[in-house]
Amino acid sequence: MKTVESEVSVAPDGQPEADLIVLAKKGDMAAFDELVKSHFRRVFGVAYHMLGQREDAEDVTQAVFIKAHRALDRFRGQSAFSSWLHRIAVNETLNVIKKRKKATYVPMDDLHLDSPEDPAHARLISNDSPERAAHLKDLNKILNTALQSLSQPHRLVVVLHDLEGMPHDKIADLLGCSAGTVRSRLFYARQLLQLELKEFAP
Numbered sequence: 001m002k003t004v005e006s007e008v009s010v011a012p013d014g015q016p017e018a019d020l021i022v023l024a025k026k027g028d029m030a031a032f033d034e035l036v037k038s039h040f041r042r043v044f045g046v047a048y049h050m051l052g053q054r055e056d057a058e059d060v061t062q063a064v065f066i067k068a069h070r071a072l073d074r075f076r077g078q079s080a081f082s083s084w085l086h087r088i089a090v091n092e093t094l095n096v097i098k099k100r101k102k103a104t105y106v107p108m109d110d111l112h113l114d115s116p117e118d119p120a121h122a123r124l125i126s127n128d129s130p131e132r133a134a135h136l137k138d139l140n141k142i143l144n145t146a147l148q149s150l151s152q153p154h155r156l157v158v159v160l161h162d163l164e165g166m167p168h169d170k171i172a173d174l175l176g177c178s179a180g181t182v183r184s185r186l187f188y189a190r191q192l193l194q195l196e197l198k199e200f201a202p
Contacts, residue, residue, distance in 0.1 A: 017081060025072050032072075036065050039082060042164065043089045049159045050093045060096060064089045083173045090174060094152065146196035154189035157182055 015034065023031035043064050048057035067088055075084055147155055153175075160166045160174070161182075168186075172179040 018077075021072070021075065021077075021081060024069075032069060035081075039085050040065075042082070043085060045164050046086060046089045046160065047093050049163045050156070051096060056096060060089070060092050064092050067092070079173055080170075083170060086174045087176075090156065094156075097152065142197065146193050149196050150189055150192060154185050154192070157185045158189045158193070161186055 017035070017038065020031040020034050024035060040061065044057055044061045047060040047064075048054060051057050051060065064085070068085055071088075075081065147158070150158065156175070157171060160171045161168070166174075168179045168182045171182045175182070
């Protein structure tokens with residue numbers, strides 16, 4: 001049986017997240033800064049993997065936390081704070097995508113398909129050779145062509161699940177659909193990606 005303490009989200013400074021939210025609602029900027037520190041990496045990751053450009057992702061991340069701060073009084077705790085924040089991040093990112101005239105681009109070097117702490121991952125990125133650079137460039141083009149073939153809903157579940165490591169139930173909560181719908185979209189998206197990438201398989 002889990003204890004109450006084990007289920008409480010804790011900020012980087014060790015203070016329970018619920019306490020920080022209460023303080024931030026009262027205008028405590030230091031408390032809100034701790035919330036930003038706690039969630040910055042994931043919010044940025046969602047924006048970056050969807051947009052593929054660091055500057056755009058930084059702009060979106062800044063906009064997300066500004067909107068979150070302004071709307072903090074409307075957060076009632078009916079869902080996890082992280083889900084509420086990610087919903088804002090997804091909406092902001094999709095708004096940017098809708099405004100774009102050109103296709104989005106996801107840099108291969110920054111796709112976190114494996115943990116950066118993984119030894120195999122470290123060896124890959126440390127092998128700085130012309131052959132590797134050429135190989136990554138080719139894979140980069142292939143992968144982005146495949147990702148761009150997906151509709152926004154299908155690309156979004158791939159980014160959130162396969163690149164961000166978010167579980168099905170949390171994605172469902174974030175997108176306002178069932179976990180079954182998330183699994184269905186993910187399955188379909190993977191089938192499409194396999195077809196797109198089939199000719200490049202060894």
